[in-house]
Amino acid sequence: MAAAPRLICEADALRDAGDGVRFEIDYGGERAPAFAVRHDGRVHAYLNRCAHVAMELDWREGQFFDFAGRDLICSTHGAAYDAANGRCLGGPCAGKPLVRLRVEERDGRIYYLGVDDG
Template identity: 40%
Template sequence: MSDLPKKYLICSVSELIEKGLAFRFQVELDGKRKPAFILKYESQYFAYLNECAHIPVEMDWQPGDFLDIDKTTILCAMHGAAYLPDTGLCVRGPCKGARLKKIPIYEQEMQLVTDLPVFPDE
């Protein structure tokens, strides 16, 4: 029997394009399903809860549309908070200095996985 943590599939790397739409999904945290997203930014993959650090509301303008017009920050459509895609740090807005909640992800055989239970976006 293996002691390695179970990995849950989020999506294939081919489903994400550089600075394009994010892939939306849900994860189970503390017994509750929470909205999350993963995006490709500067050839790396980053995943966060889809929850603004200011007030916990979903942030995308349209499903999967998180980046500002210049494609340099994740922007909350509700409050205008701007987060760095690679760290989740809020650099502008009502929660400056706060961070998005990061989802641990791993790339395995061209698939993006996590050790948290994953569910389709609703």
């Protein structure tokens, strides 16, 4: 049975290319950090774990975008990810993507639905 949608935040907490919102999920039987951002008007969410080394991406809480507000950047060694799908764009992620999470924007709120298995 699918888990019930879980509230992450109010929709207006996520501005396009602005700071993300951190939250936690159950992942592999453990609590794990995750985040949601808004990119080109749509909300995307990922496990907050770099594909290079299992580090959180944000150097300042909620800061996931590069200075241009276009790509997601890991603060540790600079891996770049496509904000729309988590694909590795360059750097030490070496082709490995972020773990995508399913989210829904509904009635002015953002909900977590589960890990995107494919």
